[in-house]
Amino acid sequence: MEYNFREIEKKWQQRWVEQKTYKVAEDDTKKKFYVLNMFPYPSGAGLHVGHPLGYIASDIYARYKRQQGFNVLNPMGYDAYGLPAEQYAIQTGQHPAVTTEANINRYREQLDKIGFSFDWDREVRTCEPGYYHWTQWAFQQMFGSFYCNSCQKAQPISKLVEHFAQKGTEGLDVAQSEELNFTADEWNAMTEKEQQETLMNYRIAYLGETMVNWCPALGTVLANDEVVDGVSERGGFPVVQKKMRQWCLRVSAYAQRLLDGLDKIDWTESLKETQKNWIGRSEGAEVQFRVKDSDMEFTIFTTRADTMFGVTFMVLAPESELVAQLTTAEQKEEVEAYLDRTKKRTERERIADRKVTGVFSGSYAINPFTGEAVPIWISDYVLAGYGTGAIMAVPAHDSRDYAFAKHFGLPIIPLVEGCDVSEESFDAKEGIVCNSPRRPHPSLPQGEGVKTSAIDGQNNSLPSLAEGQGEGLVLNGLTIKEAIAATKKYVKEHGLGRVKVNFRLRDAIFSRQRYWGEPFPVYYKDGMPYMIDSSKLPLELPEVSKFLPTETGEPPLGNATKWAWDVQKGEVVDNTLIDNVNVFPLELNTMPGFAGSSAYYLRYMDPQNDNALLSQKAAGYWQNVDLYVGGTEHATGHLIYSRFWNKFLYDLGVSMKDEPFQKLVNQGMIQGRSNFVYRIKDTNTFVSHGLKGQYDVTPLHVDVNIVSADVLDVEAFKAWRPEYNDAEFILEDGKYICGWAVEKMSKSMFNVVNPDMIVEKYGADTLRMYEMFLGPVEQSKPWDTNGIDGVHRFLKKLWGLFYSRTDEYLPTDVPATKEELKCIHKLIKKVTGDIETFSYNTSISAFMICVNELIQLKCRSTEVLRLLTTLIAPFAPHLAEELWEMLHSDGLPVTSVCDAKWPEYNESYLVEDTVKYTISFNGKARFTLDFPADADNATIESTVMADEQSQKWIEGKTPKKVIIVPKKIVNIVL
């Protein structure tokens, strides 16, 4: 009987469905294990061979854990909202729901062929009301919460309102957009609208006026991680900066917790590093600068407090509110021209063109340490969104300030002993501080009302600072680190500013001007947003006549005619009924892609629950994800957002764990292996790869599916495209050899390999094992169908242990021999260890070696074959089920191999009788000798010394040293 994979796979896939083999439920008698894949966006192109890589890896692990007795949750679903379906809808009028559904069905069909152990009863789709109900609910909870810094936790906004009513902002330590100060009386005197607007400053989901990445071509805003090199990640359209009122999530409030949490989870160091950089914690100081001839003051942030004596100018971001206040009348025109110019530049232009630009505001700031008046400039190298949007420039020790100073001829004052700043700035934080304090700089006038900090000649007297500011500061002689600390302390003690930690992580912009996303459960009354009653959720996405923005530039939901909220009835009603008394307009924006993917892992725990995101019981049992498998491209998007989202839900008591994904494995990308043919220029003649050097040729991509082992199927090529019908070929050795290259797998390179085709030709088990055999899961590697025969051959060999070529069923109840047991126990040890470390490729090698050995040994033992079948079940589940069934044809009750207990190896079978030692002289290996496994060092040494071959190498010398490494090597140093 042949290994008929088609029949076997069909049979078992059917049986798994019928018997609901992979259905899981909470079971208090078993320990849980939660395996999760990053759910796919169902694109129109279907799956290629790279997509299932991670799913196969996690499926193997899930099956392995199940065999170890764990209750394994291994769900799958679809991230169903997204731009491509909407773009397609705009072009064709086809409703995104329709295309999405069709794509999902295609994905499902493809996935089902591969034999995953998913519990499909738990499937989620982010675009379904039953799912996005809870996305909307979470948003409402964020709207109704603020973040308390002192208790490090989200709190109900009502607590804050109470605090304001009693104490105003006094004693408040909370996350906020800007620092507000008001008294209880002032709060109580505010109108409803004023109070609501004030609360926006604190809510975790808030409506904020922010600079956004506006993509005119897509007609929407994009999050920072959706913008790559100044163009949109999807489509590659230009992006400009624009100020808009948008929903935002106060992710920044959680910055410290997001950073600290990284220490508690089992992710790769490089991914943690990426997140650390993205969060970007920096410790520094905020220092106040007075404006000369004015009572104005402004604050800057610096991490280099030690460079206070090197400040020679100040710079404001063009978008800073200070610009208008500090621009003098005579500079006004020039400043406005500059602002206009910078506003017009797209993000991309700014990146491409790093010219130094800037304009003088006309005002001066007074350095509180030197009393000098330094000019205030405006330049786009300072960002409005970071720190305070204003900096003190120290050209000697910051390369950007240096470039600016050189360009505009501003003074440069070095502050580190022996540093040379004639050509470039000295940015390193090492060396000994000098010039602090120092003599006044001749080109920097003294500010009014501030005493001089002059040092006369060699007199090292302290500089006197602004009146009432106490003792001066001496940094000279300190290391930079010490100087930073000393200055911070001084700043704090003298009320010049405060010590401050800043984060690079920004709040997430949560509005998208799109149709195909979750609608906000929000209506507007008097210009202020209100949440619709949570008992009325979900608020379903309305139908629209077209998917483009309206003529007035409103988002696509502006096209909906039934998109108003009747507060009395608690339902969506026709827009014509809007009276702003009982019926109000609904929000027209929708939520971004990451909204639906931020808590889906929680929903899998209890996917059909209509009363809550999930029950406390389900949450208590499943806790969090034990193993999360997905691509590294989500490092600064999804993996930040969902950690934030989970922490918020944790604060609410909904999620049980502070971190959602305990262990994370990043699967590598599968690249395509493209093939090329070489057309001789201006002809229809193609020359084989080895001879192309003799002609002037154009390489052309050729469909990899008509190439086998780099040999072109010439007839198939002629049939591929009409223009090649009469193509001619110059062959080598009678074959047309193609060139190849590793590229991204994509249609345009004709290198897409479809898993269905592989399954059809070789079977799912071969596909699964081959994908794992290609190399380590974490590594990117090219797909090369050529190697697949080896794995397929192995499965046939495995089958051959059960059926001879003459269709004789081989296994019998003969006792296993010592060699067979040794062989199989070695395998148990190897495979168990490999699965734990995701080294599936080496496990598969071990399987091949073991099966070959068993064939050599003519193994017939059911005992051994049962163990072998158990071990291979996670890798090749269909075949294993079939073999398992055959092994139980003796009348024993047949259960699925999925529940076959994972075996433990017995060390006693693995013990070797003798051990090989390599004998080396002066580190050069010469020969080997066998010793009994329990021989001691003294015996080994004396035997080696007496050995004839050794004597040849020793040549009568007395060895200086003899090193015996257990079971490996004897080295004799002469």
Added chain:
RNA sequence: GCCCAGAUGGCGGAAUCGGUAGACGCGCUGGUCUCAAACACCAGUGGGGUAACUCCCAUCCCGGUUCGACCCCGGGUCUGGGUACCA
């Protein structure tokens, strides 16, 4: 620019603690079977010299530590990824 990861045969990749390279598979070469091809099976396969045991050279480059280095340390080259005026 900064941060991270990596570099081993013709190819994908092995090598647990530093233990004397190249597991396993592909490809290639030769053989068996066949009218022939495919499949299958057997043998060989890092490079170089030799009739041969054996020997020499080989894990990106240079240097170091060690009896011994793909592995540890220092310097450099290249490739991939992240990030980009974050003060």
